Structure formats: C-alpha cells, structure tokens
Amino acid sequence: DVQMTQSPSTLSASVGDRVTITCRANQTISSWLAWYQQRPGKAPKLLIYKASNLESGVPSRFSGTGSGTEFTLTISSLQPDDFATYYCQQYNNYPYTFGQGTKLEIK
Amino acid sequence: QVQLQESGPGLVKPSQTLSLTCTVSGGSISSVDYFWTWMRQHPGKGLEWIGYIYYTGSTYYNPSLKSRVTISVDTSKNQFSLKLNSVTAADTAVYYCGRYNSSGYCDYWGQGTLVTVSS
Numbered sequence: 001d002v003q004m005t006q007s008p009s010t011l012s013a014s015v016g017d018r019v020t021i022t023c024r025a026n027q028t029i030s031s032w033l034a035w036y037q038q039r040p041g042k043a044p045k046l047l048i049y050k051a052s053n054l055e056s057g058v059p060s061r062f063s064g065t066g067s068g069t070e071f072t073l074t075i076s077s078l079q080p081d082d083f084a085t086y087y088c089q090q091y092n093n094y095p096y097t098f099g100q101g102t103k104l105e106i107k
Numbered sequence: 108q109v110q111l112q113e114s115g116p117g118l119v120k121p122s123q124t125l126s127l128t129c130t131v132s133g134g135s136i137s138s139v140d141y142f143w144t145w146m147r148q149h150p151g152k153g154l155e156w157i158g159y160i161y162y163t164g165s166t167y168y169n170p171s172l173k174s175r176v177t178i179s180v181d182t183s184k185n186q187f188s189l190k191l192n193s194v195t196a197a198d199t200a201v202y203y204c205g206r207y208n209s210s211g212y213c214d215y216w217g218q219g220t221l222v223t224v225s226s
Contacts, residue, residue, distance in 0.1 A: 034212035043203055043216035044154070050210065087154060091211025095169040098154040 002027055002090050006099035012107040017078045021102045023071045023088035031067045032092040038101075039084045047086075048073065078104075109134040111204050111217035119198075119224050125191040129204030129217055136185045137162040144207045145178060145189045147200040148219070155200075159207060160187055194224045 003026040013019050023033065031051040036044035046055045048064035051071055061076040075082055083106050088099040115127035129143070136143060145157040158168035160178045168176045172191070180187040191198060201221050205213040 032211060036213075043219050044213070045216070046212060046214050049208075049212045055214070089154070089212065094167055095158075095171075096156045096211065098156070100153045 001095060002029060002093050002097050004088055004090055004097050004099040006086075006088060006102045008102060009100065010103045010105060012105045013078055014107045015078050015080060019075050019078060019104065021073045021086055021104075023066075023073070023099050025069045025071075025090055027093075028068045029090045029092035032090060033064075033066070033071050034089045034091065035062075035064055035073045036087045036089065037082075037084050038087065044087060075104075109206060109215045111206060111215055113202060113204050113217045113220040115220065115222070117221060117223060119194055119222060120226050121195055121224055122193055125189070125194050125198060125202075125222055125224070127189045127202055127204075127220065127222070129187050129189075131185045131187075131206070134206075136180065136187065137182050140209050142207050142209070143178075143180065143187045144205045144213065146203045146205060146213075148203065149197075149200045154203075157189065157191075157202075196224050198222070199224045 005024045007022050033051045035048040038044040047058050047062050052064045063074050065072050085101045085103045087101050110132045112130045119125045142159045142161045144159040148154050160166045160180050175192050177190040201219040203219045204217040206215040207213050
C-alpha cells in the first residue's frame with residue numbers, strides 16, 4: 001500500500017493566519033491526490049482534487065500544490081470555520097489510502 | 108443534489124456479520140461515471156478504504172479486509188451494501204459510504220454510522 005504521511009499532526013493557529021499542511025507519499029503518485037476537511041462528528045468534505053484543483057463551492061483561500069511524492073494544502077487566511085481536521089488521500093494505486101490527518105486548532 | 112445515507116444496526120456481536128446499506132438519492136447508482144465505496148474511521152483515528160462496487164457489480168476490496176468483505180449493489184433500489192463477517196472489537200468504527208468520481212476522489216459522502224462490536 002502507498003503510505004501517506006501528513007505533517008504536522010496538530011497545528012495551532014489564529015484567525016487570519018496563513019497555514020500549510022504537508023502530505024508525503026512513500027512512492028510517486030503523480031498528481032492523484034485529494035484533500036478533505038472533516039469537522040467533528042461530520043463526514044469529510046472534498047476540498048481539492050488532482051493535487052491543485054479546487055472543488056466547486058470551496059473558498060479560494062484553500063489551495064493545493066505538489067506532484068510526485070510531496071504535496072501541500074495552504075489556507076491563505078484562516079477563518080473560524082476552518083478549524084477542523086484535514087486529510088490527504090492518494091488515488092494512484094489501489095487500495096486508496098489516506099494520511100493520518102492534521103488537526104488545525106485555535107491558538 | 109446527490110445524497111447518500113447509511114443504515115443498519117449500530118451494535119453487532121463479536122463473530123457475527125456487520126451489514127450496512129447505503130441509499131443514494133438525487134442521482135442514479137447506474138451512472139458510468141462513478142463507483143460506490145465503503146470507508147471506515149476508527150474512533151479518534153484516520154480513514155480506511157474498505158472497497159468499492161461499480162453498478163455492473165464489479166468490485167475491489169482492500170486486501171487487508173478482503174477475506175471478510177462483500178459489497179453488493181441493487182440498482183433497482185439505488186442502493187449498495189456492505190457485509191463484513193467475523194467481526195471483532197477492532198471493527199468498531201464509523202462507517203461511511205461515498206460516491207467516488209471515476210478519477211478516484213470522493214465527491215459525496217454519507218453522514219456516517221457508528222457500528223459498535225460488543226457482546
């Protein structure tokens with residue numbers, strides 16, 4: 001299986017901050033990477049697909065970059081709704097696999 | 108607007124079979140563009156991909172669970188189902204159904220249902 005590793009596991013930040021979450025794959029996955037946001041008690045929500053494509057309806061403060069084995073999710077100016085857990089998921093190889101998650105907390 | 112809704116028992120005894128159904132509304136499960144997936148999330152943990160089914164009945168199962176998993180589809184009811192047999196406490200999790208785009212990402216999720224394995 002492709003192992004996905006996110007860093008950091010927890011990130012403390014304030015409203016208005018710019019934050020970046022990293023996701024690394026243990027083998028190349030081209031650009032076949034998605035990012036999801038999960039609020040407590042809710043299902044994940046798709047934010048980004050194919051590494052850098054913003055899902056319809058997702059605010060433009062979210063952006064994704066990367067290819068190969070290293071990817072980033074950036075939130076340009078944190079809003080109160082953004083404090084949640086974020087997961088990356090590769091879809092280059094079966095079984096599709098997720099990172100362990102990054103919890104974004106209010107500082 | 109596509110919606111997915113999981114249903115099934117919230118409590119299953121050890122060694123028995125976990126059975127869940129996902130009902131799809133607002134779209135056809137027979138679309139050639141999507142495949143229908145089960146995932147789970149252990150309490151306080153990350154997400155695990157269980158497997159998928161295409162409307163034709165073609166399936167893929169995660170090798171880690173393959174010996175215990177069956178996913179089926181009922182196109183007449185716009186539903187697909189998960190059976191996981193010989194469950195243990197390690198199978199306690201929130202189970203999600205999802206619609207995966209043919210590219211490979213999940214654009215619609217069910218709300219999730221907690222299944223607890225306990226006697």
